[in-house]
Amino acid sequence: MGTEGVVNASARAEVLRRIRAAKGGASGSVATRRQWETMARGYRRSASRERRAVIELLEDRLRDYDANVARVTPDDVGAQVALMLEARGKRRIVIPTGLAAEWVPRGFEFVLDEGMSAAELNEVDGVMTGSTVAIAETGTVVLQNVAGQGRRATTLVPDYHLCVVRVEDVVETVAEGMERLAATAELTTTFFSGPSATADIEMTRIKGVHGPRFLDVIVVE
Amino acid sequence: MSDLVLDPKTAPAFPIAARAAMKDAQLRKNVRHATEVIQAKRALVVGEMPDWQELREAGRQIRQHTMMHLDFYLEEFERNCMRAGGVVHWARDAAEARQIVTALVKASGSDEVIKIKSMTTEEVQLNKALEEAGIRAYETDLAELIIQLGHDRPSHIVVPALHKNRHEIREIFRREMNLPEIGDRPEDLADAARMFLREKFLRVKTGVSGANFLIADTGGVCIVESEGNGRMCLTLPETLITIAGIDKVLPRYQDLEVMLQLLPRSATGERMNPYNSIWTGVSEGDGPQTFHVVLMDNARTEVLADEEARQTLNCIRCAACQNACPVYRQTGGHAYGSVYAGPIGAILTPQLQQMHHAQSLPYASSLCGACYEVCPVKINIPEVLIHLRNKVVKQNGALNVEAVAMKAMGMIFRSERRFRAAQRLGRMAETPLVRKDEQGEGWIGWLPGMLGGWTQARDLREMPKETFREWWEKRGGDGN
Numbered sequence: 001m002g003t004e005g006v007v008n009a010s011a012r013a014e015v016l017r018r019i020r021a022a023k024g025g026a027s028g029s030v031a032t033r034r035q036w037e038t039m040a041r042g043y044r045r046s047a048s049r050e051r052r053a054v055i056e057l058l059e060d061r062l063r064d065y066d067a068n069v070a071r072v073t074p075d076d077v078g079a080q081v082a083l084m085l086e087a088r089g090k091r092r093i094v095i096p097t098g099l100a101a102e103w104v105p106r107g108f109e110f111v112l113d114e115g116m117s118a119a120e121l122n123e124v125d126g127v128m129t130g131s132t133v134a135i136a137e138t139g140t141v142v143l144q145n146v147a148g149q150g151r152r153a154t155t156l157v158p159d160y161h162l163c164v165v166r167v168e169d170v171v172e173t174v175a176e177g178m179e180r181l182a183a184t185a186e187l188t189t190t191f192f193s194g195p196s197a198t199a200d201i202e203m204t205r206i207k208g209v210h211g212p213r214f215l216d217v218i219v220v221e
Numbered sequence: 222m223s224d225l226v227l228d229p230k231t232a233p234a235f236p237i238a239a240r241a242a243m244k245d246a247q248l249r250k251n252v253r254h255a256t257e258v259i260q261a262k263r264a265l266v267v268g269e270m271p272d273w274q275e276l277r278e279a280g281r282q283i284r285q286h287t288m289m290h291l292d293f294y295l296e297e298f299e300r301n302c303m304r305a306g307g308v309v310h311w312a313r314d315a316a317e318a319r320q321i322v323t324a325l326v327k328a329s330g331s332d333e334v335i336k337i338k339s340m341t342t343e344e345v346q347l348n349k350a351l352e353e354a355g356i357r358a359y360e361t362d363l364a365e366l367i368i369q370l371g372h373d374r375p376s377h378i379v380v381p382a383l384h385k386n387r388h389e390i391r392e393i394f395r396r397e398m399n400l401p402e403i404g405d406r407p408e409d410l411a412d413a414a415r416m417f418l419r420e421k422f423l424r425v426k427t428g429v430s431g432a433n434f435l436i437a438d439t440g441g442v443c444i445v446e447s448e449g450n451g452r453m454c455l456t457l458p459e460t461l462i463t464i465a466g467i468d469k470v471l472p473r474y475q476d477l478e479v480m481l482q483l484l485p486r487s488a489t490g491e492r493m494n495p496y497n498s499i500w501t502g503v504s505e506g507d508g509p510q511t512f513h514v515v516l517m518d519n520a521r522t523e524v525l526a527d528e529e530a531r532q533t534l535n536c537i538r539c540a541a542c543q544n545a546c547p548v549y550r551q552t553g554g555h556a557y558g559s560v561y562a563g564p565i566g567a568i569l570t571p572q573l574q575q576m577h578h579a580q581s582l583p584y585a586s587s588l589c590g591a592c593y594e595v596c597p598v599k600i601n602i603p604e605v606l607i608h609l610r611n612k613v614v615k616q617n618g619a620l621n622v623e624a625v626a627m628k629a630m631g632m633i634f635r636s637e638r639r640f641r642a643a644q645r646l647g648r649m650a651e652t653p654l655v656r657k658d659e660q661g662e663g664w665i666g667w668l669p670g671m672l673g674g675w676t677q678a679r680d681l682r683e684m685p686k687e688t689f690r691e692w693w694e695k696r697g698g699d700g701n
Binding site: 008011012014015016018019020021023026027028029032035036039040041042043045061065115118119122135137138139140145151152153156174175177178179181182185186187188189190191192193194195196197198199200201202203204206208210211212 | 254278305317361364410423452492493500504516522526531
């Protein structure tokens, strides 16, 4: 490629020259891509459990991270949301555009995020979103910047996150999860596995530092 | 307390620094506790993976393949990152990287930055350069905050403040955050950090980060973390500046399926760390609208040029080798005189110094191989250590004491007559040094001159009164 847009072309040329000198020549596109294809990938790349067991594994892992988890049918999502918000004492909840209307119960104040500032997000009680993929083996939920999940700040600044996961989006292994994400790889993406945590002080795991400290997950069958 | 600097150019040799560390009982207790906890957690979550060895092999192959085509993948990353709205800079060395980042922060119109924990910024001593330019840098990782407020330096790649216990941390917070009443439960301390930093997250307009992975085929950057401070720095500022070693590139997005399994289990003993963030250039209405990446060499190409040592670059900075190392577990990280401590530091640091400094580090190992066994990308650290020892000896010239001694030994070992004579001589020469224990066994606790290196940390048995050869000859030597 040309160096148009590169800020310091001489440093760029020098670093690339050093790399090529160090390994004995430049790498071509065709040979490099072909070699990538031949790498050994003997690890698990598909599910080995029954579907029911995969969903249960996800729920176990999430509970392991101190999240509250409930499994409901599609008709009961709104009622479950109301139960969880009530139990947590949360009233003012921010939601991204495109969140399923039937998931949003009456009796609470839902604020639609249309570019709220970080300071405004800091004032709400929590956030509620859907999700793109969930990985059972690691208890991970993946969010992308799409309808119903929204931009990253929304699920970051509030102290409480209620996340809805559809069973058809649950996979068993990390490899299956990454395969599902491949088509939308360029969207901003956040993987979360439980509430924020730290073990920096004497390796004692403490739940909740800067990200949401409280997490509820609804799994929809 | 003056700010401690971990600079291999000025640090004392490892054996000298280690001796001081060994006398600090509190430090050793803290390090032992932390490394034992992480090791136990790691063993548990690695043990539950039936395909761990296959993952390690895939990890090794991906990293090795990347290094052999580093020019191709860096150019591909650059192209894709720029297409998505990022600006890519190249830095030949640490000075150039500091200069670029400082200029970018100034151009962003801010005189303060929030920072995500980054070993690369520690390597180039970025905070000092920013400070000299009148820019205030706030570390936001809890451990890095402890280090920064305590005017300390990181002693571990993943848990940089593991050498401090809760009481020591409370003292630092009490003093630096002006919180006279703060408790010393880890929860109290984490809460204090949350309060202290939230205002900065909401206010500061420029963020600085490192990178765990640069993804060539998408132009994306991936950061893994626990606390959410990383997400704050990546998401809330208007300008984000990421500085990454050229070794951080990954060929394809799909390769994350290997790295995101190997890294968290090896680093913190978790199945997955609480947060992974992936972003590609600039995303309208979501996060910083100005994004810069600085790709830094800083002697990594020197490492790449050494065929036997280039596997050092495969490192994904999980620190499993530090936790497993019987030397690190005794001395902690500061004795290595480098931000990269432990086994990986012992091979990485001298090479990043083009073998001009940190020459004692390749010897800071018993070559037991524990580091190799836990390495998620199968870097054969003992092999590289021996290779680097060889380089150190060669570099010091044919007339240095060790080379001369080895040459003399070679001459003695080549001739039976000379070997026997040396054994007899040795038995006579050792006599004044041998002392008997209660069982009547002879031990040598001190040897003169250069040989003293051997007895500095262990006793040597006295030579047997009779060698195998002598015994064999006495009993007829016919093999029956």
